[in-house]
Amino acid sequence: MKLDYLILALKNLRHRGIRSWLTLLGIFIGVTAVVSLMSLGAGLQAAVGAQFGVSSTQALTIQAGGLNSFGAPGSGVVNPLTRGDAIEIEKLSTVEFATPRNIETIKIEFNDKVVFGNALSINDRKEQEMYETMDLEATQGRMLQSGDFGKVIIGSSLADGGKNGFDEDIVPGKTILVQDKKFKVIGVLKKMGSFTIDGIVFMYDDDLNGLMNYGDDVDIIVVKVKDKDLMDKAVEEISKLLRERRGVKVGEEDFEISTPESMLETVNSILGGVQAFIIIIASISILVGAIGIVNTMTTSVLERRKEIGIMKAIGAKNSQVFMQFFFVSGMLGLMGGLVGVVLGTLIGVIGVMGINSFLGAELSPAIDFVLIGGTLIGSFVIGAVAGIVPAMNAAKQNPVEALRG
């Protein structure tokens, strides 16, 4: 029997003007926002995560500067970390290895053009550790191996003539000038999805130090912990060690240890803020849509007053009149939801495709059928709830007065 009302509702909707559809705008914008957000969600998280360099789960990153540091890692730090810190950290029981790293801004020349970029240091005989923690791989040529002084490997964007600013691909075998000194490119890295790493030049520490003269100072120490479960203990041990070495008290640390979790937390809190904002806007939009449905249904009850009278005359119970209006408004909500789901999913898919081509990632949009089903049911419910009062008004009409129109 309920199906009959559904069919009647659909027939009624088919004969409605564009005015009714416009009231759905709110519902459909709201649903679009929610659904696109959800289907983008995982992609967004991966994209932002890649920018933060969240990769290996057992790696810690230590930076000097504490909470008040701004700018690029290690820049403008009064009391930098040192090579000695790294050596001492590596001696800790929870630590598998600790790699000091320097990042420098450099001038690169190629094809008679100059571009400024970043160079990252690799330590001799610690190459594998670095490749492992950063998940690096060469797609062309090969990685740097012990003794490859005077040679570099470069990030994927820097190699790409369309993106690097040199108007020419840099392939293994080519020579580039870094700080006016010649370096032979021997490998190109796979795309990582991070602006920094995809545009970077990797060279041996001795080479980079020779160019930049940073001496014993270290920008970052990357630490690999022996076991995932030892993470907290390692953070504790390293903090204690560094406090002693740098002579600072608990709570006044002028260095920062980031764990993958803490980075993910940062990423998630940023995303969470964005999501909360979108959800608030979506909620307001849906509320406006629901009020629109109340309005349309109220008008519709007035317009269909005569019909209500006819239906009552030919035997419709109050509940049967109620059901018709109830289903119509539910269907209105559902239509809004349907358009929103389709559009939202489309935006999600296009968005993820965009992220993929931008970052070279291979993410797929999170199309959750439970979520879609829930959204559709939800929009029906919103519509139906919005229609309750108008439908009750319809049901309460006196047949004689209603017949008069």
Add this chain to the structure above:
Amino acid sequence: MVEMEEAKKEVIRLRDVSKYYPMGDSVVKALNHLEFKVFAGEFVAIMGPSGSGKSTAMNLVGSLDMPTHGTIYLDDGDISELSESDLAQIRGRKIGFIFQSFNLIPNLTVKENVMLPMMFQGASIEDRTRRAEELLKLVELGDRMNHYPGEISGGQMQRVAIARSLANDPEVILADEPTGNLDTKTGAIVMEFLEKLNRQGKTVIMVTHDPDLAEKHADVIYWLKDGELEKVTKRVGKRFVDVTKKKKKEAKSNGEK
């Protein structure tokens, strides 16, 4: 013959029914002390000029409205004792309405319009479809079933309304000025269908302002004037005789009170 007279079933009865409407500070007495009785198989007309209370009478007879005073019996049951929804259900089963302005639902097809009363009674879609098609063939609209009311003529619409009124096979057809919006020729066709239904045993109650129409088709005529029952006439052979008798007296004495 006598036995048959006795076996005649009372379908609708109004006992001393009045309907008053409040109008500002005063009260409009739309209908005063109406006595009305319809037996199964009769063709009854409620006759009166506009303002005579015939529309009010038709709403009460059709149990669409409740009287201010008096009692209305539908199949021996007092309708004031029923809930609004129960009354709607009984109305849908026992009375088929035909309106002056056809009153079809514009966004449903002809067939769906005829199916609607059956839907309210909970009939299955198969039964509804089958019966609607039968009825539309009966009113010679078998070829218009999937048209919308806006696509057919007034006469055809009224025939659809007749088919719809028959949907739940009611005992009574209540027609309110069924030819009022039609020209003479199409009006005559509609009246022919009503006559035919009456011959097949349906009780027909017709509300009209046209005495010729009433006298041409009805067996009993209730003449209303200014909210009062003026007289009741009954067909005897080709003539109508006044059978008001004591009712008139009652009305008079009530009026003098």
